Amino acid sequence: MKFNNMKIAAIAVLISLTAYNCSNDDDSNGPKDPEFSGNYVQEDQMARPAINTVFVAMAQKDAFNVTVPSKQGAAYQASFESRLLALNPGYTTNALGMDAATFTGALATDVLTVSLDGTTTFFDGTNVLTGRTLADDVIDVELLLIFGGPMGADNGTLSSDNVDANDKPFLSSFPYLATPHM
Amino acid sequence: MKKTKILLGVAVITVAGFFALAADHMDAPAVTGGTNDITDFYAFQGQDNNNIVFVTNVQALLSPTDTQSAMFDENTMIEINIDTNGDAVEDLVIQAIPKDGKMYFFGPVAPAQAGLMSTVRTSGMASSVAITKPGANATIVTNAGMSFFAGPRDDPFFFDVDQYKAIIAGTATGFENPGTDTYAGTNVMSVVVEVPKSMIGGTGSINSWVETKRKQ
Numbered sequence: 001m002k003f004n005n006m007k008i009a010a011i012a013v014l015i016s017l018t019a020y021n022c023s024n025d026d027d028s029n030g031p032k033d034p035e036f037s038g039n040y041v042q043e044d045q046m047a048r049p050a051i052n053t054v055f056v057a058m059a060q061k062d063a064f065n066v067t068v069p070s071k072q073g074a075a076y077q078a079s080f081e082s083r084l085l086a087l088n089p090g091y092t093t094n095a096l097g098m099d100a101a102t103f104t105g106a107l108a109t110d111v112l113t114v115s116l117d118g119t120t121t122f123f124d125g126t127n128v129l130t131g132r133t134l135a136d137d138v139i140d141v142e143l144l145l146i147f148g149g150p151m152g153a154d155n156g157t158l159s160s161d162n163v164d165a166n167d168k169p170f171l172s173s174f175p176y177l178a179t180p181h182m
Numbered sequence: 183m184k185k186t187k188i189l190l191g192v193a194v195i196t197v198a199g200f201f202a203l204a205a206d207h208m209d210a211p212a213v214t215g216g217t218n219d220i221t222d223f224y225a226f227q228g229q230d231n232n233n234i235v236f237v238t239n240v241q242a243l244l245s246p247t248d249t250q251s252a253m254f255d256e257n258t259m260i261e262i263n264i265d266t267n268g269d270a271v272e273d274l275v276i277q278a279i280p281k282d283g284k285m286y287f288f289g290p291v292a293p294a295q296a297g298l299m300s301t302v303r304t305s306g307m308a309s310s311v312a313i314t315k316p317g318a319n320a321t322i323v324t325n326a327g328m329s330f331f332a333g334p335r336d337d338p339f340f341f342d343v344d345q346y347k348a349i350i351a352g353t354a355t356g357f358e359n360p361g362t363d364t365y366a367g368t369n370v371m372s373v374v375v376e377v378p379k380s381m382i383g384g385t386g387s388i389n390s391w392v393e394t395k396r397k398q
Contacts, residue, residue, distance in 0.1 A: 034281040036302035040259045040395035044213040046220045047391035049205035049339075061210030068297055069391060070270040111270055111389035112225055114234060116379045120226040130387075133226040134237070134338045138205070157356025158349070161342040167366035168336045173229050175320055175374040177237065177335035181246045181367050182317050 042066050047112040049122075049138045054087075054146075055080045055107060073109040080104035087146055088155070094145040095152040096128065103145065134170045134177065139163075205339050207242035217241060217255035218394040221370050222339050225390050228376050233327075236262050236276065236377070238392045239337065239370035249316050249334045249369045254280035257397040260373055261300055264290060264382050265389040271296050274382060277303060278332065278373050285332035285373065286310045290381045300395050327378045335372040337365045 044065050046052070056064045057079060067075055081104040085091055093099050098106065113129050114120060120131025123141045132138060140160045147155040168178035207221040208214040217240065224237040238260050244252050259279050263272035276289040279302065291306030311323040314333030323330045342361035348354035382388055 034286075036279060036286070036304050038301070039398045040261075040300045040302070041398055042298040042300075042393050042395045043216075043218045043258075044206075044210070044220045045391055045393040046206040046209070046223045047389075049222065052206060052209040056210075058211075062212040065210050065213065066298055068271070069265075069389075072270075109270055111265065111391050112223065114225040114388050114390050116234065116383055116385050116388065118227070120234075131226045131234075132224045134224055137340075139341045161345065161357045162359040162361035163340050163342050163363045166336070166338050166340045167363055170338065174235075174322060174329045174376055175331035175335070175372070176235060177338050177372055177374065179320075180249055180316060180334040180336055180369040182249070 045069075045110075047110045048107070049132070050142055051107060051110045054142070055083050055104070057083070069109055069111050073105060075108075077101070077105050077108040080108050084146065088158075090149075090154070091146075093150045095148055095150065096145065097150070098145075135165065137164055205341070207339070213394075215242075217253070218258045218396060220392060220394055221337065223390075223392045224338070230376075232380070233376050233378055234382060236375045236390070236392075237338075238262065238278075238373045239335075239339075240373075240394065241371045242368075243337075243365070244334065244369040244371070246367075246369070252316075252334060252369075252371055254285065254313065254332065254371055256280050259300065259302070259395045259397070261393045261395055262289075262375070263391050263393060266383040268387075268389065270389060275300070275303070276308075276375055276377070278375070280313060280332070283313055284310045285313055285330070287328075287330055287375065290377060298395075327381075329374075329376040331372070331374040333372065334369050337368050337370045339365050341365065 052061055052064050081100050084100055084104055091100055094103060112132060115130035119127045121127050122132045122136040122138045144152050144159045147158040170176055170178055205222045208219060213219040219240060219242060221239045221242045226235050228235045241252060259277055262276040264274040265271060266273045272293055274290040275293045279286050287308040288303045288306045289308060291303045294301045308328055309323050309325040309330050311330040311332055312321045314321045316334050320331055340363045342357060343364040345357050345361060
């Protein structure tokens with residue numbers, strides 16, 4: 001009993017010394033998980049492919065990366081719309097029936113919607129924006145929506161880059177991505 | 183002299199624009215070429231239909247030679263954000279942080295706070311996996327229905343960026359057919375996490391995005 005009390009007292013002293021010293025190597029006795037203290041501050045973010053790349057002006061690209069998605073719509077919709085009309089001055093609506101304001105309003109809040117109920121795809125002819133798979137030709141989808149007009153038939157040479165698949169086949173099981181080029 | 187300066191300015195802008203054209207590869211000046219530069223983000227139903235797979239790739243256009251020495255940055259957290267109620271504010275996060283050759287995973291767990299600053303949710307430790315070395319078979323760890331991978335992979339993105347740049351620069355009027363995949367033959371550093379849907383809302387839709395955050 002007495003011995004235990006002494007032990008507790010000793011431990012208390014040790015803890016207070018360690019805390020006082022703010023020691024970082026107080027778990028040096030044997031293999032342990034590393035420590036993960038500290039604050040981590042945002043530098044890059046991404047949801048849908050190519051949004052910052054295509055729609056954000058050069059001077060704002062860093063700022064866009066540190067604007068939380070819930071604030072992006074208000075901050076960036078108007079400049080996205082200008083950018084869209086600069087890329088395609090003849091833009092009226094796209095294959096989703098969206099006019100310039102509606103389309104850029106949807107894009108400016110850069111989050112990737114993911115269905116938990118079935119097919120996940122950027123666009124597969126039927127489902128729109130229910131996720132993004134590795135094989136989705138996301139660039140063609142975006143080019144078509146920017147340049148393709150209401151029927152997806154306008155500006156034929158701009159509405160597809162004619163690269164339709166990856167250079168290596170994907171795996172059907174985890175981790176799904178192809179092995180690296182060596 | 184003045185003219186040279188102006189020309190130089192134009193050249194700088196052109197070069198900056200030149201590199202800033204891909205999925206999110208090298209998307210902005212502060213991150214281009216850095217270990218924190220996200221190249222792509224994918225979210226899709228897994229081979230097991232009860233699961234969702236999140237793929238985050240960083241570090242663009244690694245050649246096979248670059249790949250031999252490519253490393254995750256121990257001061258960079260990769261944080262997958264999940265909004266379960268449609269307000270574009272994260273309700274859950276999955277955090278991945280590399281230390282000593284392993285990638286440590288936390289979550290899905292509620293963040294200490296939403297927004298630009300994060301702390302590691304150590305109470306939500308999910309697992310860790312040895313970072314796969316170049317050329318080695320993929321090391322995969324599974325725990326509590328989740329699967330984890332970290333290491334170099336082929337860049338799954340495909341796009342004729344060079345022709346797009348030519349179009350934007352006004353030196354071409356359209357894409358070529360067939361186009362040329364600028365990312366063919368290049369690798370990225372990849373983090374793949376597969377989680378049961380029941381851990382991230384169960385049914386309906388979620389919004390998701392990924393961030394890189396640097397330890398201060």
